[in-house]
Amino acid sequence: MDLVYKIALPLVGIVIGWTIRWLYARYQLSSSEQKSLRVKQDAVKEAEQEKKSILLEAQNQIMKERRQLEKENRDRRNDVQKYERRVQQKEDNLDNKTAMLERNQALLNEQEAILANREEKVAEEEVRWQTELERISGLTKDEAKKLIIQSLENEAKHDAQALINKIEQEANLTAEKKARDVIVTTIQRLATDVSTEITVTSVSLPNDEMKGRIIGREGRNIRTLETLTGVDIIIDDTPEAVVISCFDPIRKVIAKIALERLIADGRIHPARIEEVVQKVTKEISQTIYEEGEKVLFDLGIHNVRPEGIRALGRLHFRTSYGQNVLSHSKEVAVIAGMIAAEIGADAEIAKRGALLHDIGKGLETDGDVNHAELGAELCKRMNEDPRIVNAVAAHHNDVEINSVEGILVQVADAISAARPGARRETLDNYIKRLENLEKIAMSFEGVEKVFAIQAGRELRIMVNNDKIDDSKAQILAKDIAKQIENELKYPGRIRVTIIRETRAVEYAR
Incomplete structure (x- = not known):
């Protein structure tokens, strides 16, 4: 029995506990359902x-949009009405203008008809008066027109020449004084001696027996010397002298020095x-380079290539009208540099271009x-600088000068060549040049007398x-100067002066 109680009591306790828990859970579930129901009702x-x-707000928005749309429609209707009124007004104005235009066109047609009638009458009157004028003047229409054109042309030429003379006079008032000051200042500063080195073509001999030794057995010595040097050795009856002839001055110098050394040596x-x-040729080649370097050093010119130095050195052995070409080039460089410094031009470019202006004479060429x-x-x-190239090419007016420095090179070249004693010209060429100048001037109509003065550098024409x-007179001077430029070759420039005077002659008896 005790055992039953021991077993049954726990079971009863468990059953009671489970029942209580079930009832409590049931109660909790019922409470949650009620709470959930309340929450649901509140949410609903x-x-x-x-x-x-939301419905109320949507209705308000719809009403607001509807009122806005109605307002826009009213505004659009008003705009359309205004536009229609403007269009109608424009149409009315266009109709009025069209009607006015039609009236004006009718008036214009009437005026054109009247004007056409008047033009016909004027044309008839013009023909009548033209016929009358031709009868009175004795000139046809074309003759009168030609006469008027000629008169206007002469008047225009006269006015144009008067304007040219005025401009030239105004320019001369300032330019001539400035140019004179520059030239005078340059000449004052120039201290270059006149160099007129003459190429010696004869070699003195100690005695006439030396001529036979120079000729050699069967002429082999003289042939060898002529072949090696490229010159012609002339042995004539001139006592104790032989003549060396050659167009190349350097070959002439080589032959002269070699012959002098052979004569001194005796072998x-x-x-x-x-x-x-061979020895003299090497020495002359070295001398050529040294002379080129010397002139560059004296003038302070740098960065000249060896072929340019050699070409300059060859000018030391060449003369032109009796003037040493290298000395002339050096003098032109000094003058051009001075003038450039006075007028504010590029002195270095002017000096370099002036030194190189005759460098072509130092080149060996077989062409023309x-x-x-x-x-x-x-x-x-x-x-070299393009301005230098142009100055060298244009210093005899073969091409157009495109820089101030090029003009200075040409001016300095003329100054150096035209100084008294700088150059000599043969009498025959001098006389022939003066005759050609006078002949050209006399070929123009209206010229009575011509005088070439100042060694042919000025032409005075009566x-x-x-x-x-x-x-x-001014036109004639320009025409004569242009023809001289086209037909003659001359150093420097030639001044053409036209002299026209009115003489009144009366005799007292």
């Missing part, structure tokens, strides 16, 4: 209230001649190209006072 109420609020035979000529073109090509190869007036 809240949702309905939110729905009503004259082909082997010795060849030895001496003049020295200005040869020098310009050499300057291009030496990468003209007929009746045939040449003041305006034609």
Whole structure:
């Protein structure tokens, strides 16, 4: 029995505990369901209230949009009405203008008809008066027109020449004084001696027996010397002298020095001649380079290529009109540099271009190209400044000068060549040049007398006072100067002066 109680009591306790827990859980579930139900009801109420609020707000928005749309429609209708009124007004104005235009067109047609009638009458009157004028004047229409055109042309030429003379006079008042000051200042500062070195072509001999030794057995000595040097050795009846002839001045110098050394040494035979000529040739080549370097050093000019230095050195052995070409080039460089410094031009470019202006004379060539073109090509190869290339090519007016420095080179060249004693010209060429100048001037109509003065650098022309007036005198001077430029070659420039005077002659009896 005790055992039953021991077993049954726990079981009863468990059953009672489980029952209590079930009842409590049931109670809790019932409470949660009620709470959930209340929450649900509250949510439904809240949702309905939110729905009503949204519906109300939507209705208000719809009403607001509807009122806005109605207002826009009213505004659009008003705009359309205003536009229709403007269009209607414009149409009315257009109709009025069209009607006015039609009236004006009718009036214009009437005026055109009246004007056409008047033009016909004027044309008839013009023909009548033209016929009458031709009858009175004795000139046809074309003759009168030609006469009027000629009169206007003469008047225009006279006015144009008067204007040219005025401009030239005004320019001369300032430019001539300034140019004179620059030239005078340059000449004052120039201290270069006049150099007129003459190439010696004869070699003195100690006695006439030396001529036979120079000729050698069967002429082998003289043939060897002529072959090696490229000159002609002339042995004639001139006592104690032989003459060396050659167009190349350097070959002439080599032959002269070699012959003098052979005469001094006394040993004259082909082997010795060849030895001496080779030695003298090397010495002259060295002298050429040294002379080129010397002139560059004296003028302070740098960065000249070796071929340019050698070409300058060769000018030391060349003369032009009796003037040493290298000395002339150096003098031109000094003058051009001074003038450039006075007027504010590039003195270095002017000096360099002036030194190189005759460099073409130091080049060996077999063609007929003049020295200005040869020098310009050499300057291009030496990468000289384009202004220098142009100055070299244009210093004899073969091409157009495009820089102030080029003009200075040309001016300095003329100054150096035209100074008294700087150059000599043969009498025959001098007389022939003066005759050609006078002949060209006399070929123009109205010229009575021509005088070439100042060694052919000025041409004074006396003209007929009746045939040449003041305006034609200036034109005549320009025409004569242009023809001289086209037909003659001359150093420097030639001044053409026209002299026209009115003489009144009366005799007292």
